[in-house]
Amino acid sequence: MVSFKSFQLELDTRHDKYERLVKLSRDITIESKRTIFLLHRITSDPNGEEILNESEAKLEAVRQKIKQVAQELIGEDMYQFHRAISPGLQEYVEAVSFQYFIKTRSLISVQEINKQLIFTMEDKEEETNTPPSNPYDKQLCTWSLKVTPVDYLLGVADLTGELMRMCINSVGNGDIDTPFELSQFLRQIYDGFSYIGNTGPYEVSKKLYTLKQSLAKVENACYTLKVRGSEIPKHMLADVFSTKAEMIDREEGLS
Numbered sequence: 001m002v003s004f005k006s007f008q009l010e011l012d013t014r015h016d017k018y019e020r021l022v023k024l025s026r027d028i029t030i031e032s033k034r035t036i037f038l039l040h041r042i043t044s045d046p047n048g049e050e051i052l053n054e055s056e057a058k059l060e061a062v063r064q065k066i067k068q069v070a071q072e073l074i075g076e077d078m079y080q081f082h083r084a085i086s087p088g089l090q091e092y093v094e095a096v097s098f099q100y101f102i103k104t105r106s107l108i109s110v111q112e113i114n115k116q117l118i119f120t121m122e123d124k125e126e127e128t129n130t131p132p133s134n135p136y137d138k139q140l141c142t143w144s145l146k147v148t149p150v151d152y153l154l155g156v157a158d159l160t161g162e163l164m165r166m167c168i169n170s171v172g173n174g175d176i177d178t179p180f181e182l183s184q185f186l187r188q189i190y191d192g193f194s195y196i197g198n199t200g201p202y203e204v205s206k207k208l209y210t211l212k213q214s215l216a217k218v219e220n221a222c223y224t225l226k227v228r229g230s231e232i233p234k235h236m237l238a239d240v241f242s243t244k245a246e247m248i249d250r251e252e253g254l255s
Contacts, residue, residue: 017072018084024069025088031062032091036162039098043169043178048102055099062092067119070143082148089147093155098162105181107189110152118144150201157193157207160186164214167221176225183222186215 035058042048069085093113100108121141147155163182170178190211198205 017076018081021069021072021081021084024065024072025085028062028065028069028088029091031058031065032088032095035059035062035095036098039095039102040162040165040169042102043166043175044173052099052103055095059092059096059099062095063116063119066092066117066145067143070117070119070145073145074143078145086151089151090155090158093147093152094158094162097156097159101159101163101185105185107156107185110147110149113152114144114146117147118142150204153193153196153200153204154207156189157204157211160189160211160214164217167218171221171225179218179221179225183215183218186211186218190215 035055038051038055038058042051045051066089069088073081096113096116097108100106100112119142163186167179167182170182193204193208193211196204197208
């Protein structure tokens with residue numbers, strides 16, 4: 001009975017931790033989505049720098065949530081709780097890579113993302129105003145959480161959907177150069193995913209179909225701009241693209 005009581009305590013502790021991580025992951029997902037919605041406004045808002053600053057503040061709040069996840073996982077095997085935190089990390093990768101693309105027109109690396117997820121804080125003795133007995137005795141508490149390669153790939157695959165929306169929004173606002181830039185970038189991402197093919201994890205190969213759809217919609221927009229751009233008034237371009245995108249979805253649904 002004593003042994004089973006200790007097993008019960010251990011299992012209850014593990015289940016409670018899992019539930020806390022699921023809630024934190026849900027909060028990370030929600031805040032990351034809000035950041036993405038905010039960044040989409042950059043195509044129509046003339047004050048883009050202000051939106052980028054606001055998005056950075058939102059992402060910093062998300063990192064504080066990830067810090068709580070890292071604290072929960074101290075002394076634990078992360079992969080035992082990976083299913084609980086994976087959706088939040090994927091959404092965070094999507095938001096960070098979207099912001100990075102808007103700033104630099106390039107793709108952020110997984111090393112760069114993990115570098116942002118190292119948190120340090122001086123020991124509690126330093127938080128109080130009382131000076132330490134020895135200034136060399138300062139101790140830093142460090143927490144870190146690594147985004148796995150699979151979470152990174154799934155987040156980048158989701159990013160392509162946001163870039164497709166950015167393309168349509170840009171055209172609606174009269175920006176004709178961005179779709180061609182996005183088309184080139186998406187083609188490079190698609191080529192990279194094609195190398196993985198069916199040899200990678202199941203989730204990655206499943207995202208490849210969605211990625212192909214996003215690329216087809218952007219390429220279709222570029223085609224329409226190149227061939228019929230001079231015929232269609234700028235304020236009607238977005239409607240033409242959305243109609244064509246629906247036609248592509250229906251055709252792929254039938255095939």
